[in-house]
Amino acid sequence: MPLTIYDISKKANVSIATVSRVLNGSDSVKESTKKKILDIIEEYEYTPNASARAMSLRSLRTIGILCADSSDVFLAKAVYLLQQELQSNGYESLLCCTGYNFDKKKNYMNLILSKKVDALILVGSNFIGSTEEENSYIRDGSAKVPIMLLNASFDYPNVYSTLCDDASSMTEAAEEMLRAGIRDILYLYSADSYSSKKKLSGFHTAMKRNEIPGYEDLILHAEESSSVEEIAAAIADFEAKGHTFHGILAADDTLAIAAVKYAHKKGRSIPDDLSVIGYNNSMLTEFCTPELTSIDSHLETLTHQLVTTLIGVLSGQEMPKKSLFSGNLVKRGTTNF
Numbered sequence: 001m002p003l004t005i006y007d008i009s010k011k012a013n014v015s016i017a018t019v020s021r022v023l024n025g026s027d028s029v030k031e032s033t034k035k036k037i038l039d040i041i042e043e044y045e046y047t048p049n050a051s052a053r054a055m056s057l058r059s060l061r062t063i064g065i066l067c068a069d070s071s072d073v074f075l076a077k078a079v080y081l082l083q084q085e086l087q088s089n090g091y092e093s094l095l096c097c098t099g100y101n102f103d104k105k106k107n108y109m110n111l112i113l114s115k116k117v118d119a120l121i122l123v124g125s126n127f128i129g130s131t132e133e134e135n136s137y138i139r140d141g142s143a144k145v146p147i148m149l150l151n152a153s154f155d156y157p158n159v160y161s162t163l164c165d166d167a168s169s170m171t172e173a174a175e176e177m178l179r180a181g182i183r184d185i186l187y188l189y190s191a192d193s194y195s196s197k198k199k200l201s202g203f204h205t206a207m208k209r210n211e212i213p214g215y216e217d218l219i220l221h222a223e224e225s226s227s228v229e230e231i232a233a234a235i236a237d238f239e240a241k242g243h244t245f246h247g248i249l250a251a252d253d254t255l256a257i258a259a260v261k262y263a264h265k266k267g268r269s270i271p272d273d274l275s276v277i278g279y280n281n282s283m284l285t286e287f288c289t290p291e292l293t294s295i296d297s298h299l300e301t302l303t304h305q306l307v308t309t310l311i312g313v314l315s316g317q318e319m320p321k322k323s324l325f326s327g328n329l330v331k332r333g334t335t336n337f
Helices: 005-012 016-023 031-043 050-055 073-088 102-113 133-142 166-179 194-209 228-240 253-266 299-314
Strands: 062-067 092-097 119-123 147-150 159-164 185-189 219-221 247-250 275-279 293-296 322-325 328-330
Touching: 005 016, 005 031, 016 031, 062 073, 062 102, 073 092, 073 119, 073 299, 092 102, 102 119, 102 133, 119 299, 133 147, 147 299, 159 166, 159 299, 166 185, 166 194, 166 247, 166 275, 166 293, 166 328, 185 194, 185 228, 185 253, 219 228, 228 253, 247 253, 253 275, 299 322
Parallel strands: 062 092, 062 119, 119 147, 147 159, 159 322, 185 219, 185 247, 247 275, 275 293
Antiparallel strands: 293 328
């Protein structure tokens, strides 16, 4: 295989950004470091090509975007914001909707890399797996171009992460309910993604910190492909099995909307008899009665920071490998605290 910029950075024991500055003729690199890099380039007869396009002067100014599901409210808005940010910086984008299957995600990444893009943006935490094998395609891709992760984190060379602190944000939301005197909180989730696991861990932290007995019995996993009606029915079935709860903390706004629908069907008063909190502060918060309290993950801030980091990387600057932002609770009609 031909040498890549990633290989050069490893052999020279320097960052990819430093290699980029040398390739771009920058004067900001120490002479000793520059000589080491140039000696490796000469030894291996390296020529900048498509594999290093994101770091070279021959950029096509095109960014690949992978998104699992463009019908998802959060992901769709993220793609829109990213494309707007990229265009304002003089870059165009190519979008592929991959679905959630591992092989399809891998194949679509290879397809979009074949288009000679300057970098890749992976939108959503479902691109990060829990095993080495599940993340191998990201490692392979990062040897060719910078990879930017939105709403996920993966510590690897040439991979940059921008995300909301989902764990702490969920902990704070749960503790808001607890401070309001609601101790029987139903935690509702469906996905098994990186972000979903962080949110669930945040809920665990809050309940353990406040020594809530038996809280694990009030964790409900809904099928990921379920409709709002089906999720509402699942909550009703859960209650019918003897579970009582006066608060519902949902891992996304769609699940929270289902919780509101369940309450309406069962004649439960919101927020007097049941408080509901969603996640993402999406436009769905205004589409139910009463309007939905939700955790704002600051998607606009995340997408702006991701593109800022990306532009810096492509220009050869040292940029943060991980940018983490805090969410905050936006209170509306489904809570009274």
